[in-house]
Amino acid sequence: MTTAEADALTVEFAGEEFSVEPGAVFTVGREGDLAIDDNLFLHRNFLTIQNVEGLWLLSNVGSRLSATVTDSGGRVQAWLAPGARLPLVFASTSVIFSAGPTTYELTIHAAEPTFRDTQPPADDDGLSxxxxxxxxxxxxxxxxxxxxxxxxxxxxxxxxxxxxxxxxxxxxxxxxxxxxxxxxxxxxxxxxxxxxxxxxxxxxxxxxxxxxxxxxxxxxxxxxxxxxxxxxxxxxxxxxxxxxxxxxx
Known part of the structure; x- marks a missing residue:
């Protein structure tokens, strides 16, 4: 794996995959690199992904909508409000958000994640x-x-x-x-x-x-x-x- 491949991210949405290269700003919204949907409740530019000094960041550049960000196991969850940003440190990160009555989910995959899970999941006792x-x-x-x-x-x-x-x-x-x-x-x-x-x-x-x-x-x-x-x-x-x-x- 080359350095560029190790640094790249992949965004998955509705069966499609989009590569995000270091040095670029990847935009998610009604318009941009990932034009999700012609939904007037959704911002034209809602989320951005970019590499800043070697760290991948997910930013909410919208003014009204928020997103829920979680690791693939659902053990870590964050609320990404307008103006906030979070580091993308997991091998797989799920981003879930709603605009009007429609809920969207996309997954961000990192080839070389900063954080690696070394703990086995806790036993499920059957109680939610x-x-x-x-x-x-x-x-x-x-x-x-x-x-x-x-x-x-x-x-x-x-x-x-x-x-x-x-x-x-x-x-x-x-x-x-x-x-x-x-x-x-x-x-x-x-x-x-x-x-x-x-x-x-x-x-x-x-x-x-x-x-x-x-x-x-x-x-x-x-x-x-x-x-x-x-x-x-x-x-x-x-x-x-x-x-x-x-x-x-």
Missing amino acids: TIGDVPLTHSQRVMILALAEPVLRREGTGMSELPTSAQAAERLGWTLTRFNRKLDNVCDKLDRVGVPGMRGGVRSYATNRRVRLVEHAIAARLVTRDDLPLLDVEHEGSLRGENDLGEDDA
Whole structure:
């Protein structure tokens, strides 16, 4: 491997790969090197990738949107707000962000990462948690109903998220029950410091759903393997077997 090959990054999106060479500034947005989508909610220039004194940096050059950045194992997660930048130190870095109702995911691969994971992953005890906050079954399937389009997508790309009404119908729930579960989950995440769970009066209803999906995917709170739970929940709701009195406090 030559020095140039070792220093280069590769950006993967929707089955395509883009090389980023040292000395160049790679732009992601409606326009630029990676023109993602003709989505008016998305900035023309949203993210940039460049090598500064031997260190690769991901910068948010937009004015409104933020991105969730995580390592491939979902163990490290950062919130990249407008004007912020982060070093790209992992072999594989996932970048997840939303513009309007659409959620996007791209992956950045480094040939010679600065950080190498030498610790084996912790044993999975089967309990989904965010910090010290456990997720109940109903909270988990509520998140699954919102994240289903992203989880069913093959690789990186874009997905349209369902509305609360569509997600409630997917589960066989009433909209009132769904919104109560959504409120509880967002409150729990907000209390442990997950950003973006609260917002202004006009934007709160939409923003909390897309931000919840971003966080859930990045933190691996739900995975593709969990998707069969959606059909089980829907069928149980139709038979009246689900526990409507579950305590989500």
